[in-house]
Amino acid sequence: MSMYKVLGLMSGTSLDGLDMAYCHIWEEDGHWNFSIKQTKDVPYSDEMREYLKNAIYLSDADHAQLHKDYGMWLGEQSKLFIDELGEEIDFIASHGHTSHHRPEDGITFQLGDGQFLANTSGKQVVCDFRTKDVSLKGQGAPLVPIGDRLLFHEFDFCLNLGGISNISFEKNDERIAYDIGMANMPLNYITHKMGLPYDENGNLARSGKLDHGLLQKLNSLEYYRLPYPKSTGYEWFTEKVIPLVNASTSANIDLLHTLIHHNCEQIAFSVHKYSSKPQNKLLATGGGALNQFFMDILQEKLGPNIEVVIPTKTLIAYKEALVFALMSVLRLEGKTNVLKSVTGATSDSCSGEVFFPQGS
Ligand SMILES: Nc1ncnc2c1ncn2[C@@H]1O[C@H](COP(=O)(O)OP(=O)(O)OP(=O)(O)O)[C@@H](O)[C@H]1O
Ligand SMILES: CC(=O)N[C@H]1[C@@H]2OC[C@@H](O2)[C@@H](O)[C@@H]1O[C@H](C)C(=O)O
Structure with missing residues (x-):
């Protein structure tokens, strides 16, 4: 060995x-x-x-x-x-x-x-x-799923919440993975405007309220309807997401609140579509796993049959470097x-x- x-x-x-x-x-x-x-x-x-x-x-x-x-x-x-x-x-x-x-x-x-x-x-x-x-x-991304398969096989789903969110899981003995959409990228875009590096714990987002119009527009973005394999990046964010966020007149805290709801709805849509067992475990890593409001809304949208597992801070932050x-x-x-x-x-x-x- x-x-x-x-x-x-x-x-x-x-x-x-x-x-x-x-x-x-x-x-x-x-x-x-x-x-x-x-x-x-x-x-x-x-x-x-x-x-x-x-x-x-x-x-x-x-x-x-x-x-x-x-x-x-x-x-x-x-x-x-x-x-x-x-x-x-x-x-x-x-x-x-x-x-x-x-x-x-x-x-x-x-x-x-x-x-x-x-x-x-x-x-x-x-x-x-x-x-x-x-x-x-190939899409050249995401690459981390090979690590999900070889190092984290006890989890039904591996979700990473970095600037972008991506997910991986087994389906018919094949590893499937794709970028779901955005995670912290638009949140940081708003907090930077507020003079903050990020929304610690999601406290600002928690205090906001839902902008239903923006939520509906975000959920209608074409990327979400594309089949996997698919990956996205900064280009999509600047061209398609920022214009929708900028067009809203809602307060910054409401934008943060709405973006988290939107992210969690898209994640839940993917997980529900591909979960095949009565009880499932989802490993959440990336900086978004440190955002408590994000985690609360995620668990709420996923429901009781999907357990969100939040690992150590080391694994949250360094899983990609490890892979x-x-x-x-x-x-x-x-x-x-x-x-x-x-x-x-x-x-x-x-x-x-x-x-x-x-x-x-
Ligand atoms: N305590 C915290 N509360 C809320 N959000 C946090 C916290 N810590 C980190 N974050 C968020 O996580 C982000 C960093 O996440 P991460 O390091 O996983 O991203 P990344 O690896 O750069 O992205 P990607 O995986 O998409 O390439 C921060 O910019 C911030 O938005
Ligand atoms: C091209 C590129 O760098 N993509 C990153 C980015 O950040 C998250 C998501 O978009 C993912 O597709 C990928 O990174 C991770 C590490 C991956 O390849 O699994």
């Missing part, structure tokens, strides 16, 4: 910062196991957040520069964390930060150059986990780490580019 010591790096759509999870991962009797040994969150400076957020609008030259600079920054942060750990690691698994995602045009791009990351950290790196799947006509660590192990063992049943690609794949440190 080999035990891998992996540093997983994730930068999500909420743009809070870099999530780092040092994990032990091993396979025993045909089952994958994990232990998250230590974690670190490096918040982005306002300047860096703006750069990453606007990367989609950069010129080719500036985008290439940011790719290299961010790769070096990831390497520096990894080196600092590894020094703090005081332990040797085997390799780094880096998701990077998505700047472009248009799978229908064959495009997905994660910032954070793997070679510069490897050179700066002095460690082997596995990164660029989405391109191969998109080249196979990219697992994906890198699978990549180096030459095993499938991206499922066509999830992404709609023409085949499963063993995805990720590998870089070895160069120079001294």
